[in-house]
Amino acid sequence: MPSTDPAITVRGLRKTYVVPERESGVGAALKSLVRRTTREVTAVKAIDFTIAPGEIVGFLGPNGAGKTTTLKMLAGLLHPTGGEATVLGFTPWERDRAFLRQMALIMGQRNQLAWDIPVLDSFQLNKAIYQIADGDFRTRLDELVEMLELGELVKKPVRNLSLGERMKCEIAGSLLHQPQVLYLDEPTIGLDVAMQRKIRAFIAAYNARTGASIMLTSHYMADVEALCERVIVIHHGTLLYDGDLPGLIDRFSPLKTVAVELEEGNAVPADLLVRLEAAGGEVVAHSEHSLTVRAPKAATPQVTGLILGAVPIADLTVEDPSIEEVIEHVFASSGDAAAGDAQAEPQTPLADEDAPLPDAGAIAALAGSAGVRDGEGT
Amino acid sequence: MASTPTGARAFSPANLAAFYRQRFKVDLALQVAYRGATFIWLFSLIVQPLVSLVVWRTVANSQGGTAGGYTAGEYAAYFIAVMVVNQLTFMWHMWEIEWRVRTGVYSGILLRPMHPIHEDLVANLAFKAFTMVPLVPICVALAILFDAQFDTRPMDVVAFVPAVILALGIRYTIEWAMGLIAFWITRAAAIHQLWASVTFFLAGQMAPLTLFPKPVQVIATVLPFRWMLSFPVEVLLGRLSGREILAGLGVQVVWLGIAIVIMRAVWSRAASHYSAVGG
Numbered sequence: 286m287p288s289t290d291p292a293i294t295v296r297g298l299r300k301t302y303v304v305p306e307r308e309s310g311v312g313a314a315l316k317s318l319v320r321r322t323t324r325e326v327t328a329v330k331a332i333d334f335t336i337a338p339g340e341i342v343g344f345l346g347p348n349g350a351g352k353t354t355t356l357k358m359l360a361g362l363l364h365p366t367g368g369e370a371t372v373l374g375f376t377p378w379e380r381d382r383a384f385l386r387q388m389a390l391i392m393g394q395r396n397q398l399a400w401d402i403p404v405l406d407s408f409q410l411n412k413a414i415y416q417i418a419d420g421d422f423r424t425r426l427d428e429l430v431e432m433l434e435l436g437e438l439v440k441k442p443v444r445n446l447s448l449g450e451r452m453k454c455e456i457a458g459s460l461l462h463q464p465q466v467l468y469l470d471e472p473t474i475g476l477d478v479a480m481q482r483k484i485r486a487f488i489a490a491y492n493a494r495t496g497a498s499i500m501l502t503s504h505y506m507a508d509v510e511a512l513c514e515r516v517i518v519i520h521h522g523t524l525l526y527d528g529d530l531p532g533l534i535d536r537f538s539p540l541k542t543v544a545v546e547l548e549e550g551n552a553v554p555a556d557l558l559v560r561l562e563a564a565g566g567e568v569v570a571h572s573e574h575s576l577t578v579r580a581p582k583a584a585t586p587q588v589t590g591l592i593l594g595a596v597p598i599a600d601l602t603v604e605d606p607s608i609e610e611v612i613e614h615v616f617a618s619s620g621d622a623a624a625g626d627a628q629a630e631p632q633t634p635l636a637d638e639d640a641p642l643p644d645a646g647a648i649a650a651l652a653g654s655a656g657v658r659d660g661e662g663t
Numbered sequence: 664m665a666s667t668p669t670g671a672r673a674f675s676p677a678n679l680a681a682f683y684r685q686r687f688k689v690d691l692a693l694q695v696a697y698r699g700a701t702f703i704w705l706f707s708l709i710v711q712p713l714v715s716l717v718v719w720r721t722v723a724n725s726q727g728g729t730a731g732g733y734t735a736g737e738y739a740a741y742f743i744a745v746m747v748v749n750q751l752t753f754m755w756h757m758w759e760i761e762w763r764v765r766t767g768v769y770s771g772i773l774l775r776p777m778h779p780i781h782e783d784l785v786a787n788l789a790f791k792a793f794t795m796v797p798l799v800p801i802c803v804a805l806a807i808l809f810d811a812q813f814d815t816r817p818m819d820v821v822a823f824v825p826a827v828i829l830a831l832g833i834r835y836t837i838e839w840a841m842g843l844i845a846f847w848i849t850r851a852a853a854i855h856q857l858w859a860s861v862t863f864f865l866a867g868q869m870a871p872l873t874l875f876p877k878p879v880q881v882i883a884t885v886l887p888f889r890w891m892l893s894f895p896v897e898v899l900l901g902r903l904s905g906r907e908i909l910a911g912l913g914v915q916v917v918w919l920g921i922a923i924v925i926m927r928a929v930w931s932r933a934a935s936h937y938s939a940v941g942g
Binding site: 388401409412 | 689692693696697767770771773775776935
């Protein structure tokens with residue numbers, strides 16, 4: 286019987302990084318020996334959400350929005366600065382082994398399999414680390430090999446695999462212990478369209494078969510549209526939207542697009558364009574036999590009526606904008622709103638969600654520090 | 664049922680043994696695959712005691728056969744024993760941890776439901792197992808070539824086994840904990856180098872501890888250094904009485920306990936520090 290308790294509960298979760306700050310140059314380096322300046326960068330500002338068992342949720346936001354920081358907190362890699370989270374009944378950052386055995390974080394830009402040894406050897410190690418019973422291991426391995434079409438790949442060392450092959454193996458390796466919560470951070474990044482489709486189909490099948498809860502970040506809207514009924518949108522560390530995809534379009538894109546093809550022998554009357562503009566429509570394209578008008582939702586019936594009354598038509602479509610357009614619109618408009626907020630967009634690799642795994646050295650190098658993680662010493 | 668913890672099993676010795684077996688096989692295969700690099704490492708482990716052997720043997724011969732209580736043949740035996748014990752107790756992870764922290768590799772390691780010390784230990788044991796094969800005949804050849812004089816009794820051979828295992832435990836655990844300094848300091852290698860230099864003197868790698876001034880000997884004995892290398896060497900050479908051997912093994916057990924407590928404390932702080940500043 287499926288549980289009714291949420292798999293993931295997040296309340297007021299916050300993360301602020303303290304990063305060393307220094308101008309470039311030798312003078313500044315010497316000055317920093319005497320007086321070290323640091324700066325607080327808020328990556329996540331008090332977000333709340335819950336995710337039910339078996340749910341697949343798209344976690345969207347532009348680079349630096351706080352997506353990866355949130356996932357890392359929920360996977361137990363990062364301690365939050367404030368707030369609470371419960372995943373499968375555990376506090377993730379306590380890193381209880383029972384929690385770690387039921388969770389997986391897969392990062393598209395990160396390699397977790399051992400580089401030099403055949404994939405199957407890495408899988409065998411995971412079997413021992415996650416204490417997977419022999420029978421379960423064989424069954425799951427066979428399933429994963431078949432579903433992800435791994436075949437002979439598992440016999441090769443990871444370094445000999447292509448990016449797509451490696452990603453498939455990474456996913457298989459991370460799922461052998463059959464995690465009940467799965468965080469996928471850009472799982473299809475850099476993959477070709479066919480491979481993206483395969484990975485997508487596999488994620489859907491894994492969810493259907495195991496009832497695992499999945500949080501997915503992706504810059505490919507096709508991933509989100511194919512897999513997620515629900516999306517959570519985060520920007521500048523703040524939760525902008527939590528709901529279904531059509532709702533996102535309703536809320537953030539108040540415009541619809543009306544496109545008509547005229548019957549042969551008819552032309553767009555000149556005064557129609559003026560009347561459409563007067564009704565609130567914006568003519569985005571027109572030729573002798575076709576017309577495309579974007580209009581606020583409320584004005585759409587009037588715009589459609591004007592066209593139908595003015596000229597005989599062969600075809601008419603009224604469309605919502607594409608999800609890409611909506612997302613772009615959301616981020617562009619909220620970006621404007623946050624432009625006055627000085628600390629809104631952290632510029633360190635720690636906060637840059639797409640930096641290939643930020644690390645202490647990178648932060649130190651970028652901040653021009655002599656190699657300090659958080660300003661506690663050299 | 665997704666919300667019920669189902670994997671709350673502790674890591675049983677049998678599960679841990681299964682992991683060690685599997686990882687050992689993999690690491691041994693890697694040692695074979697990269698045997699060129701492995702043999703270069705082995706060479707560097709041999710060269711340093713060999714140089715000391717030649718130098719001290721020459722000193723002893725020039726002083727009429729003995730120097731500091733060791734004959735030329737005993738010096739040869741001492742440094743051949745150092746070669747073996749150092750090979751059995753040395754570890755490189757102190758240096759590797761810094762690289763892992765700097766490149767973010769530790770993120771993946773922290774997500775695993777297993778203490779990372781195990782993986783490193785088994786890699787270390789695989790290296791030792793593989794390099795022991797050429798090291799033993801090399802040591803036999805050197806012993807013949809330099810006319811090494813071992814006064815080893817059967818009980819010394821028996822005592823040598825726990826002494827060297829405990830020495831490995833102490834050195835490995837302390838140096839692994841030293842490696843964790845990299846969680847706080849990005850360029851921890853300088854501190855590691857300092858530690859390695861102090862160990863070189865105080866553990867008896869450069870010369871037998873009896874050659875040092877008394878205060879230095881006391882420091883080496885009070886601190887863990889003697890117990891990480893010199894003690895098993897002294898046992899193997901037959902220089903200690905039965906009582907001294909038993910007392911020494913007792914001290915080693917105490918130091919291993921202290922080392923484990925320190926390592927665990929440092930590890931839990933390092934892991935939460937890593938989590939606090941970003942992986």
